[in-house]
Amino acid sequence: MTVLTVNGVNQVVDAPGDTRLLWVIREHLRLTGTKFGCGLGLCGACTVHLNGEAVRSCQVEIADAEGAMITTIEGLNGGQGGHPVQQAWLELQVPQCGYCQSGQMMNAAAFLAANPSPSDSEIIEAQQGNICRCITYNRIKTAIRRASDIMQGA
Amino acid sequence: MTKHMKKIGNFSRRQVLVGSAAGAGLVIGYSILPQAVDSASKAIAAGNWDHQQYLTMDADGKAYVYVTKCEIGQHVGTALAQAVAEELEINWEDVNVIYPDSHAKWGLMITGGSWSVNWTFDRNSRIGASARIALIETGAKMLGASPNNCYAKNSSVISNDGRSVSYKDILSKNTIDRTFSEEEMKAIKLKSFGEYSIVGQSKLPFDLPGKIDGSAKYGSDVFVPNMVYGIPVPNPVRWGAIPQSVDESEAKKIDGYVGAYVEKNGFARINTGYVVAFGETIWAAMNAAKALKIKWDLGENKNVSSEDIRNESVRLQEDPSSGFLWVLEGDTEEAMNNASTKHSAVYETSIAYHGCHEPMNCTAYEKDGIWHLHGGNQWQSMAQPTAAAALGVEADKVVCHQYLAGTGFGRRTEPDNFVLAAQCSKHLGGRPVKLMFTREQDMQFDFHRTPTYQVVEGGVEFGRMIAMNHDVVAGWSTKRAAPGFMPDSVDKKGKVDQFSTNGSDHWYDIPNHKVRSINNELSDKALPVGFLRAVAPSWTFWAVESFIDEMAKKAGEDPLAFRIAHLTANGKNAGSPPNSVGGANRLKNALLVAAGRAGYGVKPLGANEGMGIACVSSQERGSPTWTACVAEVKVDPNSGDLTVKKVTVAMDVGTAVNPEGVKKQIEGSTLHGISLALYEDMTMRNGSIEQTNYDTWTPMRLDQAPEVETIIIQNGHYPAGTGEPATTVVAPAIANAIENAIGARVRSIPMTPEKIKSALREA
Numbered sequence: 065m066t067v068l069t070v071n072g073v074n075q076v077v078d079a080p081g082d083t084r085l086l087w088v089i090r091e092h093l094r095l096t097g098t099k100f101g102c103g104l105g106l107c108g109a110c111t112v113h114l115n116g117e118a119v120r121s122c123q124v125e126i127a128d129a130e131g132a133m134i135t136t137i138e139g140l141n142g143g144q145g146g147h148p149v150q151q152a153w154l155e156l157q158v159p160q161c162g163y164c165q166s167g168q169m170m171n172a173a174a175f176l177a178a179n180p181s182p183s184d185s186e187i188i189e190a191q192q193g194n195i196c197r198c199i200t201y202n203r204i205k206t207a208i209r210r211a212s213d214i215m216q217g218a
Numbered sequence: 219m220t221k222h223m224k225k226i227g228n229f230s231r232r233q234v235l236v237g238s239a240a241g242a243g244l245v246i247g248y249s250i251l252p253q254a255v256d257s258a259s260k261a262i263a264a265g266n267w268d269h270q271q272y273l274t275m276d277a278d279g280k281a282y283v284y285v286t287k288c289e290i291g292q293h294v295g296t297a298l299a300q301a302v303a304e305e306l307e308i309n310w311e312d313v314n315v316i317y318p319d320s321h322a323k324w325g326l327m328i329t330g331g332s333w334s335v336n337w338t339f340d341r342n343s344r345i346g347a348s349a350r351i352a353l354i355e356t357g358a359k360m361l362g363a364s365p366n367n368c369y370a371k372n373s374s375v376i377s378n379d380g381r382s383v384s385y386k387d388i389l390s391k392n393t394i395d396r397t398f399s400e401e402e403m404k405a406i407k408l409k410s411f412g413e414y415s416i417v418g419q420s421k422l423p424f425d426l427p428g429k430i431d432g433s434a435k436y437g438s439d440v441f442v443p444n445m446v447y448g449i450p451v452p453n454p455v456r457w458g459a460i461p462q463s464v465d466e467s468e469a470k471k472i473d474g475y476v477g478a479y480v481e482k483n484g485f486a487r488i489n490t491g492y493v494v495a496f497g498e499t500i501w502a503a504m505n506a507a508k509a510l511k512i513k514w515d516l517g518e519n520k521n522v523s524s525e526d527i528r529n530e531s532v533r534l535q536e537d538p539s540s541g542f543l544w545v546l547e548g549d550t551e552e553a554m555n556n557a558s559t560k561h562s563a564v565y566e567t568s569i570a571y572h573g574c575h576e577p578m579n580c581t582a583y584e585k586d587g588i589w590h591l592h593g594g595n596q597w598q599s600m601a602q603p604t605a606a607a608a609l610g611v612e613a614d615k616v617v618c619h620q621y622l623a624g625t626g627f628g629r630r631t632e633p634d635n636f637v638l639a640a641q642c643s644k645h646l647g648g649r650p651v652k653l654m655f656t657r658e659q660d661m662q663f664d665f666h667r668t669p670t671y672q673v674v675e676g677g678v679e680f681g682r683m684i685a686m687n688h689d690v691v692a693g694w695s696t697k698r699a700a701p702g703f704m705p706d707s708v709d710k711k712g713k714v715d716q717f718s719t720n721g722s723d724h725w726y727d728i729p730n731h732k733v734r735s736i737n738n739e740l741s742d743k744a745l746p747v748g749f750l751r752a753v754a755p756s757w758t759f760w761a762v763e764s765f766i767d768e769m770a771k772k773a774g775e776d777p778l779a780f781r782i783a784h785l786t787a788n789g790k791n792a793g794s795p796p797n798s799v800g801g802a803n804r805l806k807n808a809l810l811v812a813a814g815r816a817g818y819g820v821k822p823l824g825a826n827e828g829m830g831i832a833c834v835s836s837q838e839r840g841s842p843t844w845t846a847c848v849a850e851v852k853v854d855p856n857s858g859d860l861t862v863k864k865v866t867v868a869m870d871v872g873t874a875v876n877p878e879g880v881k882k883q884i885e886g887s888t889l890h891g892i893s894l895a896l897y898e899d900m901t902m903r904n905g906s907i908e909q910t911n912y913d914t915w916t917p918m919r920l921d922q923a924p925e926v927e928t929i930i931i932q933n934g935h936y937p938a939g940t941g942e943p944a945t946t947v948v949a950p951a952i953a954n955a956i957e958n959a960i961g962a963r964v965r966s967i968p969m970t971p972e973k974i975k976s977a978l979r980e981a
């Protein structure tokens with residue numbers, strides 16, 4: 065048994081310790097906002113926060129996540145929704161199919177928490193690992209800048 | 219072709235029934251059996267209302283628009299609901315969309331070809347209008363007024379003397395029973411461009427909020443009690459491999475392993491046999507899929523490589539007896555003899571992969587004699603009967619349940635994942651199976667875009683092209699997926715796959731024009747090939763628009779002026795209503811807009827920088843979306859590294875139902891086109907796709923996305939499809955820009971740095 069703290073709730077999970085966190089989040093806990101894209105840490109669709117840091121949950125074994133604060137898209141902003149990143153994503157109508165976007169927003173939220181007013185090249189570098197096959201990259205760039213403005217109260 | 223598809227798409231038009239039970243809202247739909255039902259409310263009372271119901275309203279006055287399409291990122295439901303709401307005169311807040319299960323009554327359920335809005339706008343407008351008329355008639359009675367003295371606005375019926383009754387009041391207090399004959403439906407006068415208040419607004423897509431808070435439900439998010447997970451083991455050869463035996467000893471050690479399904483027969487046109495590992499958890503199934511030791515018969519394609527497919531194309535093209543004619547006008551041979559400037563060139567494209575970000579999946583189970591298949595699907599009319607055939611049941615014993623899809627790009631028109639999931643569930647006695655492709659499986663087991671090989675030859679006399687010969691060698695996806703859709707060749711000698719050839723019948727005036735369409739059967743067999751976003755125009759315009767540029771330069775003409783000189787809208791290029799009205803003049807206009815906006819030929823550029831132009835009429839001559847593009851590039855001649863600095867796309871969409879939605883489709887499809895043109899290389903070796911995941915197959919990343927400026931041209935003509943055309947226009951614009959930057963012509967997609975360097979050596 066592994067105890068995981070997901071979005072502030074302790075969850076007892078009956079799964080082998082090497083099970084990837086992604087599958088426990090999605091298929092055991094049914095928090096399906098987190099997505100599978102590659103399983104190799106190459107695309108960022110599975111991005112969640114581990115103690116506030118963006119990680120690829122398809123690469124994290126649940127045994128290593130015990131005791132950590134895990135946040136998924138459903139728990140962003142204390143589960144209230146409306147995180148500045150989500151506000152900006154809605155304002156700019158970023159998603160098309162939407163499949164990559166939870167991962168995009170989780171990655172951007174952690175990045176902006178660490179670097180609230182980034183340069184354009186810092187944004188590009190930070191978001192480089194998140195693939196979008198609808199190729200909404202330009203709106204993602206603009207939305208991250210907009211979210212940063214919202215966070216500064218603009 | 220569009221005409222042909224349309225006939226299948228819509229049953230021949232019948233009466234429209236608008237009706238209700240007392241105080242219980244309203245249903246509006248085309249009767250599918252006109253002789254059986256003459257009244258909507260009678261049918262409802264008898265409990266046998268079962269029609270093509272495109273709209274319902276509840277007693278609260280809320281409207282539900284039925285969308286038989288798949289949401290693959292294009293927000294199609296929103297645009298189609300806008301068409302209904304416009305004529306219904308309903309407050310937008312009162313509108314919702316529903317994606318119904320598959321049923322024969324819907325006719326053709328397909329999402330592709332940029333057809334959705336184009337095919338459905340008129341119908342949905344009329345559905346909304348018929349409901350409005352019935353509401354006005356009933357509301358007028360309540361007001362004691364004549365319907366002629368009443369109108370509808372903001373979810374109410376209002377009399378000319380200013381009294382009003384809300385839709386909610388009308389629907390909660392009346393029984394409505396109104397039948398519109400086919401003639402009456404046709405005679406309804408719809409609003410025209412300039413009179414719209416909901417059409418033309420960038421309404422927030424219904425599917426958007428759920429994609430931001432994580433609540434959106436895709437096929438892979440389905441859960442059914444007691445389900446097991448199924449993970450297919452990638453076949454070692456894409457087509458032809460058959461599992462002989464499976465050693466489960468290692469898999470059996472895995473906690474939660476359920477078993478393996480070894481299918482040695484496969485299913486026609488879908489696969490030749492496969493192995494699926496089952497687990498109580500997905501982790502168990504994934505580990506088991508790796509642990510199974512399988513002996514395979516590798517089949518006839520075990521040695522096929524990309525080079526073999528290419529060599530076969532070259533051989534076929536060189537054989538004058540190959541192929542069938544798609545276009546034949548004038549006498550190209552004689553005209554070529556008369557031309558003073560001649561040119562010929564070979565254009566190629568590699569294998570391409572759909573790369574849906576949500577890998578293929580489907581959840582299947584049997585309940586009370588009905589098989590339920592859950593997942594995002596672009597062609598339910600194919601998935602339902604094919605799965606039924608694989609299960610050995612009647613088609614009406616299978617129901618496909620629609621979900622959001624994490625991109626589609628045509629991949630989800632294939633029924634394979636639905637068939638596989640159904641077979642897996644049958645194997646387990648109807649137990650629910652959630653079948654999920656890994657990325658590796660999805661990449662190998664795609665129905666890839668065929669590699670293509672095209673030879674174009676042309677001749678110019680006095681500044682005008684008098685001849686064009688065009689050979690298109692490709693795999694023919696329609697031959698596998700829907701052979702009945704293939705039209706006769708122009709010389710009636712055989713069938714041609716239009717979805718492998720269209721686009722080559724372009725809108726330039728060239729009096730002597732011949733297109734030969736040649737089927738590379740090795741490509742069909744070894745891959746086999748499918749439909750990838752925009753399909754044939756992705757390669758035919760690659761050839762046509764590269765060649766026109768080359769031909770212009772060889773004849774000493776400016777590529778923009780040369781194009782314009784040939785876009786005269788004469789004869790067959792004059793176009794016809796509704797879809798292609800205006801003809802080549804609209805393409806010329808788009809070209810001028812893009813060129814003017816980007817500053818083509820005017821903007822100062824640095825060393826090794828260039829601009830290239832191209833224009834297309836994708837998808838088909840019957841449903842063109844007039845699109846032009848200017849690409850601005852910088853090339854490093856030493857490394858061959860290419861930077862696309864900016865692309866400008868002008869698209870004449872006639873009427874933009876949801877302008878922000880259109881803009882997003884143009885942005886996404888433009889960048890997808892660039893990704894295909896530069897980064898998405900794919901190769902076959904030993905009958906197998908060599909790339910396995912996002913490390914070896916490398917689509918565009920964020921730092922590679924140039925600025926895309928979109929210009930939406932509206933002129934009130936009928937709405938055109940916007941999801942695909944831009945995909946087809948960027949590649950030739952980039953190749954033309956590269957030549958203008960460094961004087962080297964690249965004629966092979968993807969345009970990698972190596973190919974750019976080698977083109978430079980040849981320049």
Ligand code: FES
Nearest residue numbers: 101102105108122
């Ligand atoms: S699924 Fe984890 S990075 Fe792609």
Ligand code: FES
Nearest residue numbers: 162164196197198
């Ligand atoms: S929005 Fe579709 S993959 Fe990013």
